[in-house]
Amino acid sequence: MKKVAIIAQTKEGQLSDTSIQLISFLSSFSPESILLVAMGEVKFASIPASKSVDVITLSEGLWTDSSAINPLVNAVEGYAVFGIKSIQVDNLLSLLAASSSQEMISGIQQMSFSGGKFSISKSIFSGKASLSLTSETVGYFSLNRNFDFSGNAEYGEQSVGSMSTLTTAAGGKASILELKPITGSIPLPDATLVVGAGRGFKDPGNWTIVEDLAKALGAATACSKPVSDLNWRPHHEHVGQTGVKISPNLYIACGISGAIQHLAGVNGSRIIVVINNDPEAAFFKHADYGIVGDVNDILPRLTKKLQEHLN
Ligand SMILES: Cc1cc2nc3c(=O)[nH]c(=O)nc-3n(C[C@H](O)[C@H](O)[C@H](O)COP(=O)(O)OP(=O)(O)OC[C@H]3O[C@@H](n4cnc5c(N)ncnc54)[C@H](O)[C@@H]3O)c2cc1C
Numbered sequence: 001m002k003k004v005a006i007i008a009q010t011k012e013g014q015l016s017d018t019s020i021q022l023i024s025f026l027s028s029f030s031p032e033s034i035l036l037v038a039m040g041e042v043k044f045a046s047i048p049a050s051k052s053v054d055v056i057t058l059s060e061g062l063w064t065d066s067s068a069i070n071p072l073v074n075a076v077e078g079y080a081v082f083g084i085k086s087i088q089v090d091n092l093l094s095l096l097a098a099s100s101s102q103e104m105i106s107g108i109q110q111m112s113f114s115g116g117k118f119s120i121s122k123s124i125f126s127g128k129a130s131l132s133l134t135s136e137t138v139g140y141f142s143l144n145r146n147f148d149f150s151g152n153a154e155y156g157e158q159s160v161g162s163m164s165t166l167t168t169a170a171g172g173k174a175s176i177l178e179l180k181p182i183t184g185s186i187p188l189p190d191a192t193l194v195v196g197a198g199r200g201f202k203d204p205g206n207w208t209i210v211e212d213l214a215k216a217l218g219a220a221t222a223c224s225k226p227v228s229d230l231n232w233r234p235h236h237e238h239v240g241q242t243g244v245k246i247s248p249n250l251y252i253a254c255g256i257s258g259a260i261q262h263l264a265g266v267n268g269s270r271i272i273v274v275i276n277n278d279p280e281a282a283f284f285k286h287a288d289y290g291i292v293g294d295v296n297d298i299l300p301r302l303t304k305k306l307q308e309h310l311n
Helices: 017-027 060-064 070-075 087-100 204-217 225-229 260-266 282-286 295-310
Strands: 003-011 033-039 053-057 080-084 104-114 117-124 129-135 139-143 163-165 193-197 220-223 250-254 271-276 289-292
Touching: 003 017, 003 087, 017 033, 017 080, 033 070, 033 087, 070 087, 080 087, 087 104, 087 139, 104 129, 193 204, 204 220, 204 250, 204 295, 250 295, 271 282, 271 295
Parallel strands: 003 033, 003 080, 033 053, 053 163, 080 139, 104 139, 193 220, 193 250, 250 271, 271 289
Antiparallel strands: 104 117, 117 129
């Protein structure tokens, strides 16, 4: 493979764990060159690679304004451009794909490289089925947040290599406009950890224990549709067929029955933990781990244990 570029968001100068895994994963394909397109300031110490990584940092204007995209289109010409799914990364990938009339493949769950082509498995129909396809090594690729990195034997054995910094451009084609670290809470579709709560909580006043657990984990909060219909929680937290689709590494569903419409929005989660006081609740059939018990009892205990463990 010739050239790979990774589009990655940063927080306080750090790349996310999944972006670091992606750099490592793509390094294992032995590309000719690796370009990191950072959506914000990036500290070089946070980039692991066995070979040199060129870096372009972008200002916010460049990823929201289609008229400002051309320098970046030129900078990544001839590259296979990857990103881990988030609202901003997907927006930028689609802008780039449209501007360069290239193919964009999203929802990628697994990927390997052989015979000069990518073999890709991507989820379709809200995660109920998967599609296998092969692709050329130039284009735009959006990987699901729970992308399977297990095929990458080299992961974990990378060393920090030499790095060059492109302060103005790859070959003078792109320039830094401004550095703006991303601030604020994580949008639900981008969250890697989510605590969801349903009608089992009975009253909006009982959400403190959900928020406490989410805070202890650093997770986003979600809810079932009836909960947002009752105005117990804001509508942007509603997950499911008619709400937000999430694909975190961990989804803890508390006091939620597991109706098919709810599952349609959460079945992309890598690990599902269900807490419900009804051992017959449908959600247990779709759970990796289940706890039969009262949320009012289990959640505070879980939060306390996590706080003890993490502090
Ligand atoms: C067209 C259509 C679209 C829909 N879209 C969505 C959607 O996008 N998202 C969505 O979520 N729903 C959607 N629904 C609604 C869906 O069918 C279910 O009605 C809904 O998901 C149920 O929400 P719930 O599990 O919070 O509530 P319930 O069904 O009332 O379940 C509450 C659960 O809490 C448990 N419980 C009660 N007390 C406790 C306790 N103290 N401790 C532990 N557990 C307890 C109960 O055993 C039960 O399993 C849709 C429905 C339709 C018809």
